[in-house]
Amino acid sequence: xxxxxxxxxxxxxxxxxxxxxxxxxxxxxxxxxxxxxxxxxxxxxxxxxxxxxxxxxxxxxxxxxxxxxxxxxxxxxxxxxxxxxxxxxxxxxxxxxxxxxxxxxxxxxxxxxxxxxxxxxxxxxxxxxxxxxxxxxxxxxxxxxxxxxxxxxxxxxxxxxxxxxxxxxxxxxxxxxxxxxxxxxxxxxxxxxxxxxxxxxxxxxxxxxxxxxxxxxxxxxxxxxxxxxxxxxxxxxxxxxxxxxxxxxxxxxxxxxx
Numbered sequence: 001x002x003x004x005x006x007x008x009x010x011x012x013x014x015x016x017x018x019x020x021x022x023x024x025x026x027x028x029x030x031x032x033x034x035x036x037x038x039x040x041x042x043x044x045x046x047x048x049x050x051x052x053x054x055x056x057x058x059x060x061x062x063x064x065x066x067x068x069x070x071x072x073x074x075x076x077x078x079x080x081x082x083x084x085x086x087x088x089x090x091x092x093x094x095x096x097x098x099x100x101x102x103x104x105x106x107x108x109x110x111x112x113x114x115x116x117x118x119x120x121x122x123x124x125x126x127x128x129x130x131x132x133x134x135x136x137x138x139x140x141x142x143x144x145x146x147x148x149x150x151x152x153x154x155x156x157x158x159x160x161x162x163x164x165x166x167x168x169x170x171x172x173x174x175x176x177x178x179x180x181x182x183x184x185x186x187x188x189x190x191x192x193x194x195x196x197x198x199x200x201x202x203x204x205x206x207x208x209x210x211x212x213x214x215x216x217x218x219x220x221x222x223x224x225x226x227x228x229x230x231x232x233x234x235x236x237x238x239x240x241x242x243x244x245x246x247x248x249x250x251x252x253x254x255x256x257x258x
Contacts, residue, residue, distance in 0.1 A: 001127075001250055005031040005170040005222060007138070007243040008049070010070075010080055010107075012205070015046035017240045023056055025236070025247060030085040031170045033138040037064050038078040047078050053085065061086045065095035067119040067138065069104040080107070081119060082171075084136050088125045096120040098140065098155045113141035118155060118174075122162055130227075130252050133164045137171030139219075146176045146213075156181045163188055166252050167225040172243060174219050182221070189223040192233050192248055200235070205242040222248050229253050 004027040008018055022030060038047040045052050050064050063086075066079035084090075098118040105116070121136040137159070140151040152175050159169055169189065175181050177194070185191070200220035208215050220243055224230060232249040 001029075001252070002027040002247065003029040003031065003168060003170060003222070003250065004245055004247045005033075005136075005172075005220065006245040007033040007172040007220065007241055008035055009205075009241040009243065010034040010036060010046075012241060013046075014240050015044075015049070017238070019052065019056060021236070021238050021240045021245070022053070025245075027247065028087040029134065029168075030083070031134070031136040032083040032085070033136070033172045034080065035064070035083040036070070036078050036080050037066065037083075038075065040076075043075055043078070047075050050083060053083070057085060059087070061089050063090055063093045063121065063123055065119055065121050066102060067097075067117045068102065068107065070107045071104050072106075072108060077104075082121050082136050082138055084121050084123055084134065086123070086125055086134075088127055090123045091126050091131070092124045094122045096122055096158055098151060098158065116141045118151060120155065120158055127252060130166055130254075131164070132252065133162060133167040135159060135162060135167070135169040135171075137169060137173055139172065139174035141174055146178060148175075148180045152179065152181045156184050159185060160188060163225055164227075165225060166227040167223075168228060168250070169223040170221065170246070170248075172220050177218050185223055189225055190228075190230070192222040192224060192230055193235070193246060197235070197244075200244050200246070202239065202242050202244055204239070220244065220246055222246050224248075224250060227253055
């Protein structure tokens with residue numbers, strides 16, 4: 001069973017690359033952040049990404065949760081949020097806002113995202129008689145990811161409250177490994193890529209002279225509970241976003257290890 005997480009970079013222009021990459025990966029679960037869900041056919045494909053992905057993956061099950069209504073000057077109002085795609089049907093779905101609720105924002109003109117909504121998608125899926133809990137995370141956005149703040153600690157507490165025997169938590173947490181936020185999660189879960197990266201950003205799209213911190217910022221994670229065995233984990237070297245994708249192959253095990 002393969003999972004893949006990717007922040008699809010709503011401000012970027014790499015949507016053609018993203019489409020090919022997602023299809024080529026042949027994952028069973030896709031955890032996607034910064035996904036547009038416009039309905040008008042005259043919109044550029046990236047602004048109606050959910051519909052495009054539904055056509056690319058006609059047998060998959062989709063759960064989209066809007067974090068904001070993006071009030072764009074050219075395209076008009078377009079919802080932006082998170083998308084979980086699953087080869088198996090969902091038995092339950094829930095959108096959990098960390099604190100700030102859904103609202104309308106002119107995202108193009110914003111530079112301060114400190115009060116931007118942060119969302120966790122939580123779903124369950126039944127596979128071979130075992131209930132799997134999946135959480136798709138997009139953490140609070142600001143340039144202080146090396147610090148714990150109340151919003152990030154609140155996100156941590158929500159995640160800790162939804163851990164089951166078979167849990168996978170993945171996404172763009174917008175917080176670095178040296179924080180209590182991440183250490184608390186590591187107390188209960190396995191951080192699959194711990195210590196593997198200097199950064200999870202695709203730094204070719206970052207101005208490292210102006211913002212050198214991106215070169216050493218790990219913010220994308222995959223966490224698994226004890227009932228999930230990791231078979232293989234890697235970050236594909238592709239140019240699809242300003243973040244790097246993470247891919248993990250796992251199997252579900254029982255308490256006895258079988």
